[in-house]
Amino acid sequence: MVDTAHTPWRQIAWNGIRFDCPVDWEIGQIGLQYLMLETEEGPVLELKWNPVRGRFSHKSQLRRLAAFHRRRLRKTLREGPLPAAWAEALEDYHTTGFSWHAESVAGRGAIVYCPQCRNATLIQFFYRDSDRTGSVTRRMLASFLDHSQNRTTLWAVYDIRAEVPAEYKLKSHRFDAGDFELAFSNGKQQMTLHRWSPALILLTTHNLKEIASVRFDLFGKQSLSIEMVETAVAEGSIAPSSIGSLWKNRLQGKPPYRCIRLWHVEEKNRILCVQMEGNQPIDREAFNRICRNYESL
């Protein structure tokens, strides 16, 4: 890990946690409560987090961490004090430091417990050869937050950034080349964020309306029609016209209320899309707010 004080930084926010890191630290693996950042040389930072039920014990967390390591590395795992700069950066949390080493790589990290949100996070940095700790780790840790200050959750990974009401929990995610999808649910409604690229290639054969029809399989289903509402924005919504159709949809297991908006972000060569559906009427204001706060970086 090189002291990249002069390289640009960016924010990563995923499922409740957020932190800043150098732009060349790329997300290599991503899970619901897991992030592995890496450079071309290999992993540089790993984060795992989980809400804690009952009493939190640093010792049992450390034991669990040891269990994950291979036997050879497990022997080198040591609990120890945090470097002063790290302790200062994480002063709002209850922390335990640890370190381990192997032949070509070593790790140093902290188990961080937030008494406010009762979330436990394991943060570990990987070091190779002449790598050294420095202002990078301190700055990353100082920017670390494991809960939101307001009622929204920030999502900022790869080139997408969205603010989603906190009651929407992530159910699934998919990051295929050219096709990102984050699916949320609040128990009553499902909301999905899509990002497609490169937009110009997609728009050579289909317009936005057709792309929506293909992606959401709307062919032959006259009930939901997507229309262009602005030059680069297409939208469609459906609500049951009678109690009968509402129950018909419910019995068929189809969400009776659905709203889709997709728009072309020309300067970024992306198409963004928000879809909300559920058994209750869509809150248009909330839908508009989510669309406004969903962007391509």
Add this chain to the structure above:
Amino acid sequence: MTAKRSTGSVAIMKAFKKNRKQSGISRAEALQSTPAKTLQVNESRLETGDVLLSYSATVRPWFSGLIKRFGGPASGTIHKKLQLDALGTEVWDLIDGKRTVRKMIQEFTEKHQLHPREAEVAVTRFLRELGSRGLVGMR
């Protein structure tokens, strides 16, 4: 980026849930390698501008016997075609035996304003697919 015939989607971005098998070389070394087209592949342009690749593939002996029984060639090779889509054609055109994988990704990223990681996964997956069919080699 897809090869339209046969195996379907090539460019699934599994970096995001990557199967980390030990390949023997590091990511940095892989990006520094230079792909080159093999001589056995013939390329032609369709009206759309997309590339159609024609190549010979050796089939498994039992399948070769089956082909022979149904009146096919006895040589154990079959002729295959692979149609690339627009993005696949672009990457194919970037393979000149001089550009490194890193350079190809950089050009592809810039042209389509892609996220670098996204472009890297798409291009390397595509090259791996071509490699597995014997259409490109790495040096």
